[in-house]
Amino acid sequence: xxxxxVGTSHHHAPVELRERVALDRxxxxxxxxxxxxxGGEAVCLSTCNRTELYVAAADVDAAEQAAVAALAExxxxxxxxxxxxxxxxxxxHLFRVAAGLDSLIPGEGEILGQVRTAYDAGTTGxxxxxxxxxxxxxxxxxxxxxxxxxxxxxVSSAAAALAEQVFGDLDGRSILLVGxxxxxxxxxxxxxxxxxxxxxxxxRTIDHAxxxxxxxxxxxxxxDRLEDQLASADVVVSSTSSPGFVLDAxxxxxxxxxxxxxxxxxxxxxxxxxxxxAIHDLDGCYLYDIDDLEAIVSETLAGRRGEAxxxxxxxxxESEKFHEWHASxxxxxxxxxxxxxxxxxxxxxxxxxxxxxGRLDExxxxxxxxxxxxxVNKLLxxxxxxxxxxxxxxxxxxxxxxxRHLFGLGEDER
Amino acid sequence: xAELLFWPALLCYGxxxxxxxxxxxxxxxxxxxxxWGVRLGWLAQTALLGVQAARVDGFxxxxxxxxLNLFVWFVVTVYLGVRRPYRLLGxxxxxxxxxxxxxxxxxxxTGVGARSHYSNLFLVLHxxxxxxxxxxxxxxAALSAFYLWxxxxxxxxxxxxxxxxxxxxxxxxxxxxxxxxxxxxxxxLGLAVGLVRLLSEGERxxxxxxxxxxxxxxxxxxxxxxxxxxxxxxxxAYVALAGFALVxxxxxALPAAHFA
Numbered sequence: 001x002x003x004x005x006v007g008t009s010h011h012h013a014p015v016e017l018r019e020r021v022a023l024d025r026x027x028x029x030x031x032x033x034x035x036x037x038x039g040g041e042a043v044c045l046s047t048c049n050r051t052e053l054y055v056a057a058a059d060v061d062a063a064e065q066a067a068v069a070a071l072a073e074x075x076x077x078x079x080x081x082x083x084x085x086x087x088x089x090x091x092x093h094l095f096r097v098a099a100g101l102d103s104l105i106p107g108e109g110e111i112l113g114q115v116r117t118a119y120d121a122g123t124t125g126x127x128x129x130x131x132x133x134x135x136x137x138x139x140x141x142x143x144x145x146x147x148x149x150x151x152x153x154x155v156s157s158a159a160a161a162l163a164e165q166v167f168g169d170l171d172g173r174s175i176l177l178v179g180x181x182x183x184x185x186x187x188x189x190x191x192x193x194x195x196x197x198x199x200x201x202x203x204r205t206i207d208h209a210x211x212x213x214x215x216x217x218x219x220x221x222x223x224d225r226l227e228d229q230l231a232s233a234d235v236v237v238s239s240t241s242s243p244g245f246v247l248d249a250x251x252x253x254x255x256x257x258x259x260x261x262x263x264x265x266x267x268x269x270x271x272x273x274x275x276x277x278a279i280h281d282l283d284g285c286y287l288y289d290i291d292d293l294e295a296i297v298s299e300t301l302a303g304r305r306g307e308a309x310x311x312x313x314x315x316x317x318e319s320e321k322f323h324e325w326h327a328s329x330x331x332x333x334x335x336x337x338x339x340x341x342x343x344x345x346x347x348x349x350x351x352x353x354x355x356x357x358g359r360l361d362e363x364x365x366x367x368x369x370x371x372x373x374x375x376v377n378k379l380l381x382x383x384x385x386x387x388x389x390x391x392x393x394x395x396x397x398x399x400x401x402x403x404r405h406l407f408g409l410g411e412d413e414r
Numbered sequence: 415x416a417e418l419l420f421w422p423a424l425l426c427y428g429x430x431x432x433x434x435x436x437x438x439x440x441x442x443x444x445x446x447x448x449x450w451g452v453r454l455g456w457l458a459q460t461a462l463l464g465v466q467a468a469r470v471d472g473f474x475x476x477x478x479x480x481x482l483n484l485f486v487w488f489v490v491t492v493y494l495g496v497r498r499p500y501r502l503l504g505x506x507x508x509x510x511x512x513x514x515x516x517x518x519x520x521x522x523x524t525g526v527g528a529r530s531h532y533s534n535l536f537l538v539l540h541x542x543x544x545x546x547x548x549x550x551x552x553x554x555a556a557l558s559a560f561y562l563w564x565x566x567x568x569x570x571x572x573x574x575x576x577x578x579x580x581x582x583x584x585x586x587x588x589x590x591x592x593x594x595x596x597x598x599x600x601x602x603l604g605l606a607v608g609l610v611r612l613l614s615e616g617e618r619x620x621x622x623x624x625x626x627x628x629x630x631x632x633x634x635x636x637x638x639x640x641x642x643x644x645x646x647x648x649x650x651a652y653v654a655l656a657g658f659a660l661v662x663x664x665x666x667a668l669p670a671a672h673f674a
Contacts, residue, residue: 161579164582165564165568165580166582167583167584260644260646261645261649263583283647283648284648286568295573299577300576300577
């Protein structure tokens with residue numbers, strides 16, 4: 001049984017092409033079952049960044065052709081953007097995918113769940129079970145032993161992580177959104193994921209504020225009443241299209257008296273800026289604009305790339321383990337035959353000596369049995385180890401054939 | 415025996431101090447080695463104190479240097495208690511512990527000295543409570559210093575702030591104030607016991623007593639200003655550091671006559 005991978009990803013195909021071959025869970029499972037119908041195994045991994053078919057089959061050329069044909073049937077244009085990998089290379093690719101090393105943002109965490117879902121929906125047997133389980137293990141190990149997935153990778157998640165640096169647990173912390181556009185909403189969702197509470201949505205057009213406020217269970221607010229709520233908010237996220245500042249330092253300074261020393265984090269995602277930069281100089285106020293956040297994100301991404309080197313080493317080690325296991329499959333039948341053959345000879349010789357052994361008592365018989373078994377094991381130990389080593393070095397089939405020939409294994413059947 | 419235990423304690427604390435320095439630069443193995451240094455050093459120092467107590471058959475830390483030895487143990491114990499979420503605190507606490515332990519030894523506080531002429535109960539209440547309070551103040555000051563460092567990073571908009579995250583400002587501020595809230599009553603009680611004895615013996619107030627009283631006022635002001643005037647965050651951190659400076663003055667700079 002050999003492994004083949006056929007697929008395309010963000011490295012090879014633009015989104016317009018990728019979206020045409022993207023498959024939901026049901027269609028992916030159907031396709032995998034169809035590819036595995038001839039006695040093989042198949043898994044379809046389809047995410048927004050990739051569609052990949054992993055197939056295990058005895059006839060690897062036929063399996064590859066079938067996988068290519070299956071994807072071309074969905075979208076003929078995809079054929080020119082397909083990559084094809086086999087055995088060790090295919091497994092290594094899957095391990096890198098599961099570890100987030102092949103993702104658009106290195107170390108993103110979603111892919112591990114997507115690999116798990118694809119595996120669950122696939123038609124798997126011995127080979128794909130092993131390679132997917134090991135890939136999931138490698139993915140978890142990379143996340144546990146490196147910091148590749150710890151730092152935020154977008155401006156809005158960086159804003160939420162900054163809020164945690166000021167307040168710690170955001171549970172119940174009060175958020176004031178200024179502006180009701182998409183950027184505000186995205187930032188709000190990141191804060192909500194960390195259990196913060198969107199308390200107010202302020203906007204020049206109150207209808208827009210009402211719409212967003214309703215979705216978050218917040219209170220809509222006209223912009224001219226912003227100052228009233230500054231005393232109670234913990235985080236202000238601003239993203240309006242206002243040409244000037246919607247909040248100046250003097251307004252914030254007035255609100256600080258009522259805050260009694262509580263910190264205030266202000267995130268300005270607007271261009272031109274909404275918040276007066278002088279606010280940052282006020283005691284207990286921390287103002288970050290879009291450039292500050294982008295600088296932080298770029299630094300964290302650089303950190304992720306640094307961690308990726310450590311992650312690659314983990315993935316390579318796991319992939320090597322899989323390679324050794326897979327290679328050993330070539331020699332396992334020969335080893336089993338050799339052991340059975342040796343055992344057969346041992347038992348036959350013991351039966352021949354039955355006349356002499358019959359005079360021995362039970363403990364003496366057991367000693368003779370044990371001694372002969374040990375002789376057989378010791379004789380076979382080194383050849384078996386060498387066969388396994390040869391298998392890992394890709395000579396397994398030659399060694400297996402040689403052993404079959406030298407010991408006459410399987411000749412009776414022929 | 416006490417000599418045999420002093421060196422492992424000092425070596426482990428020193429290793430922890432260096433380890434935390436390495437952990438600040440690159441988190442990982444040196445941080446884990448530092449934690450083991452703290453644990454093993456604490457065990458060695460605990461054994462050292464045990465040997466001292468057993469040999470003297472009473473409270474052997476009534477001297478200036480002996481009480482410094484006990485003070486270091488309290489500081490490390492408190493640090494071990496809160497270490498898990500605030501590992502980086504070790505960077506501030508462990509060098510201090512190592513240095514003070516050396517000073518305690520130089521003053522003869524790590525050997526087996528003579529038993530004090532004071533009663534064990536008085537010493538436990540007075541010295542014990544004051545040292546527990548001072549250990550708490552030391553931790554509060556370390557948390558405050560940590561707060562100022564983290565605040566400076568936020569104010570300077572350090573790009574590494576999320577790559578090397580630290581405990582949040584709110585958490586550091588809250589933990590420092592809670593530590594003071596527990597430590598101040600201990601100091602109050604310890605001082606009261608000492609004053610009662612001072613008055614009953616008809617002795618005069620010395621520099622240590624006067625400085626400790628000032629220290630008490632500074633830490634009390636820390637709590638009062640917080641509650642009444644909203645002095646939290648940076649201002650509270652500066653008050654805490656001022657209070658800690660007094661603790662260090664009392665522990666190191668004032669005459670040892672008080673302990674005689």
